[in-house]
Amino acid sequence: MKNIVHITSVHKRNDIRIFLKECVTLAQGGYNVTLVVADGLGDENKSGVRILDAGMPAKGRLGRMLGTTRAVYRCAKKIDADLYHFHDPELIPVGVKLKRVRPSARVVFDSHENYADDIEDKPYIRPVLRPIIAGMYRMYERMAVKRLDAVVAATPSIRAHFERLGVTALDVNNFPFQQEFTTPAVGSDKKYDVAYIGAISEVRGVSQLVEALPTGNSKTLIMAGSIADPNFESRLKSSEGWAQVKFVGQVDRAAIKDLLSSARVAAVTFLPAANHIESQPNKMFEYMSAGLPVIASNFPLWKEIIEGNNCGICVDPLSPQEISRAVDSLVSDPTLASSMGENGRQAVLTKYNWDSEGRKLITFYAHILEGQK
Known part of the structure; x- marks a missing residue:
């Protein structure tokens, strides 16, 4: 051996x-x-x-x-x-x-x-x-x-x-593992509109995501992860949209599964830093595995994954307005959201x-x- x-x-x-x-x-x-x-x-x-x-x-x-x-x-x-x-x-x-x-x-x-x-x-x-x-x-x-x-x-x-x-x-x-996350039904009974899981920082587009919450239809966000920069944390928590955020901090894998089952859509809207353009965030595929439609940055590779599998919407991560419109379009159309979520889940089962x-x-x-x- x-x-x-x-x-x-x-x-x-x-x-x-x-x-x-x-x-x-x-x-x-x-x-x-x-x-x-x-x-x-x-x-x-x-x-x-x-x-x-x-x-x-x-x-x-x-x-x-x-x-x-x-x-x-x-x-x-x-x-x-x-x-x-x-x-x-x-x-x-x-x-x-x-x-x-x-x-x-x-x-x-x-x-x-x-x-x-x-x-x-x-x-x-x-x-x-x-x-x-x-x-x-x-x-x-x-x-x-x-x-x-x-x-x-x-x-x-x-x-x-x-x-x-x-x-x-x-x-x-x-x-992700094929069967790690359950498949939530995307519907009106969900407690939160959007889920975000992972490191919380400026370069990961979290400011724009929180800014999107009070824009258009009012939205709620469940957020899990750690904030390493106390200055960024202070700015984030003083923003208008923070009142619509449920922040739970760092959680284990079992809690992530429960968290994803409580949301209608999930977001991974990293900013266009050099190290992000061709990255493949694990969370993107975990969202797909959980059967959630994904709001993602409009990088070419990410568009190939998300739009190519018809499992979400790609947006300009620097635009809270565009993020807001994408979330609103899915939250207001459970049938479309459910279809996209199932497409993502099948893509993980067969490929990712x-x-x-x-x-x-x-x-x-x-x-x-x-x-x-």
């Missing part, structure tokens, strides 16, 4: 993509899987995966990038693995080092984002420094990933980016689901491990 080690210095041990999807799927596929984390919660065995805790994460971003990365490296190096699979860009030096000290092992980088584009939108980096830091990251990534065996990418566009660098890459999309992506990952592992001594 091949030994596989997944490594993260940032994500939680129960991260949906890393643990619940990739690690559990690989364990079910016959691999001996260990997940190395740094959260101070101790070691455990869960769902066939051994979780090793490298200790409490260091404080601050710099501390994490220096201290926590060293801690997870030391923990991972103790395991004689056939394949190391790491999940954070700050772990690229760790991956390169593992390849050097364990030359017979395969080393894979799981790129969840286009990180250079993401850096250019980081609010905690001074605007004048963002392109400089992004450029430095691009240069380092280009050199370092060629020393690894492969890249697993969260979207086709990220995969294409690494293929242009001459790196073996596969997109393993972050699609983790079952197919998990099989891709298993096949990819078999391929890159083939011939290993």
Whole structure:
């Protein structure tokens, strides 16, 4: 049985993509899987995966990038693995080092984002420094990933980016499990008009979504997630539309299912940042899986998914008025909303689901491990 080690210095041990999807799927596929984390919660065995805790994460971003990365490296190096699979860009030096000290092992980088584009939108980096830091990251990534065996990418566009660098890459999309969410009936008995789930920030278009609530027909929004920026939180909660928001904070997967069943439509109206245009938000597909019609940003890829499957309406995310009109059109026409919701659910059942992506990952592992001594 091949030994596989997944490594993260940032994500939680129960991260949906890393643990619940990739690690559990690989364990079910016959691999001996260990997940190395740094959260101070101790070691455990869960769902066939051994979780090793490298200790409490260091404080601050710099501390994490220096201290926590060293801690997870030391923990991972103790395991004689056939394949190391790491999940954070700050772990690229760790991956390169593992390849050097364990030359017979395969080393894979799981790129969840286009990180250079993401850096250019980081609010905690001074605007004048963002392109400089992004450029430095691009240069380092280009050199370092060629020393690894492969890249697993969260979207086709990220995969294409690494293929242009001459790196073996596969997109393993972050699609939902086929049957995780129940199918709510879209009708007049719903408590809320709109649902939003996920990180709550300016760049995710939450301000415009809240502004849309009192525009046109008055609407209610159920919102779940965390707000990292206290200044943004203050501005958001002082806006006119906030009175029509039910904010429940961070919730677990079971609560998400209940939350989605209480809404008529769902929204994912990210602003047109560089890292969003070709992204594939997990929440978009979870909304579809739950049978909810989706109000989405009018990016070309998103239009291909949403309008191509006739499962929602794409809008200008910068326009509260356009968002409002889209929501009103679906809330006022339950038959159309129900039809679009069912179209989205069927698209997930047949195409956008983790079952197919998990099989891709298993096949990819078999391929890159083939011939290993």
